[in-house]
Amino acid sequence: MLTALHKHRGLFIAGCIAVFIIILLSVKSFSTLVNAEERYTIQLVSEQPTGDLKRIEPEKYNGKIRKIAYLTFDDGPSLYQKSILDVLAQHDIKATFFLVGPNVANHKESMKRLVKEGHYPGLHSMTHNYKRLYQEGQIAVEMKQVQAIVQEVTGVKANLTRCPYGSMPGLTKPLRDQLVADGFKEWDWTIDSLDWKFPGNPNAVTHAVLSKVSKNVEVILLHEKEQSLQALPAIIEGLQNKGYDFEVYNENAHFSLNFWHDNRM
Numbered sequence: 001m002l003t004a005l006h007k008h009r010g011l012f013i014a015g016c017i018a019v020f021i022i023i024l025l026s027v028k029s030f031s032t033l034v035n036a037e038e039r040y041t042i043q044l045v046s047e048q049p050t051g052d053l054k055r056i057e058p059e060k061y062n063g064k065i066r067k068i069a070y071l072t073f074d075d076g077p078s079l080y081q082k083s084i085l086d087v088l089a090q091h092d093i094k095a096t097f098f099l100v101g102p103n104v105a106n107h108k109e110s111m112k113r114l115v116k117e118g119h120y121p122g123l124h125s126m127t128h129n130y131k132r133l134y135q136e137g138q139i140a141v142e143m144k145q146v147q148a149i150v151q152e153v154t155g156v157k158a159n160l161t162r163c164p165y166g167s168m169p170g171l172t173k174p175l176r177d178q179l180v181a182d183g184f185k186e187w188d189w190t191i192d193s194l195d196w197k198f199p200g201n202p203n204a205v206t207h208a209v210l211s212k213v214s215k216n217v218e219v220i221l222l223h224e225k226e227q228s229l230q231a232l233p234a235i236i237e238g239l240q241n242k243g244y245d246f247e248v249y250n251e252n253a254h255f256s257l258n259f260w261h262d263n264r265m
């Protein structure tokens with residue numbers, strides 16, 4: 001009798017544990033699904049500090065040196081992309097986007113519009129995962145994958161990449177050799193807005209950008225985030241007041257802009 005009771009109690013506890021594990025597993029897989037997009041947009045560490053990019057030559061226009069700003073938006077497409085395109089259209093400005101492959105499927109219409117309106121669909125990997133891209137050396141593989149996805153949706157085969165977290169220190173010589181062999185270029189930036197640090201504070205994003213502007217050519221790192229969208233009109237107007245024109249990345253007029261000063265890319 002006593003043995004039978006013990007046996008049943010054991011079965012009951014085992015059953016409870018099994019049910020608990022099943023519930024745990026299903027909750028986890030559901031949240032994985034829900035967060036699939038968010039996962040790709042998380043910034044794990046500060047993207048790199050800015051480098052001094054000596055390779056950029058000033059351009060002259062009507063005898064005066066033209067000051068040019070490139071606005072770049074990383075980690076999209078996101079739910080803010082459509083509104084970012086609206087602001088850019090209102091100001092008649094073209095920008096450069098660096099896209100994460102798995103996000104593209106969720107924003108196909110916006111991606112088609114992005115290209116149709118003259119913006120550049122640059123490449124920003126599939127996983128945005130430092131270990132996978134740099135330590136496991138998957139960066140060229142992932143850039144080819146996102147290139148194919150962007151081409152399928154927009155018809156544009158883009159060759160300009162931006163390395164997640166910047167090319168320094170992750171993109172070592174062997175990895176740069178692979179990107180070069182596959183025909184890719186790589187752009188870092190001259191101004192980091194640090195926008196991801198300032199949720200709910202677009203003024204801080206605007207200040208972070210405008211306070212750092214000094215060179216004749218500035219490439220400004222932003223992300224497809226709410227505070228960056230909200231700061232965008234003030235950033236554009238601030239740069240215009242400082243005498244800057246805006247340009248979009250042009251593969252036919254490529255200039256080298258990476259922290260390694262590797263002029264092959």
Ligand SMILES: [Zn+2]
Nearest residue numbers: 074075164165
């Ligand atoms: Zn990124």
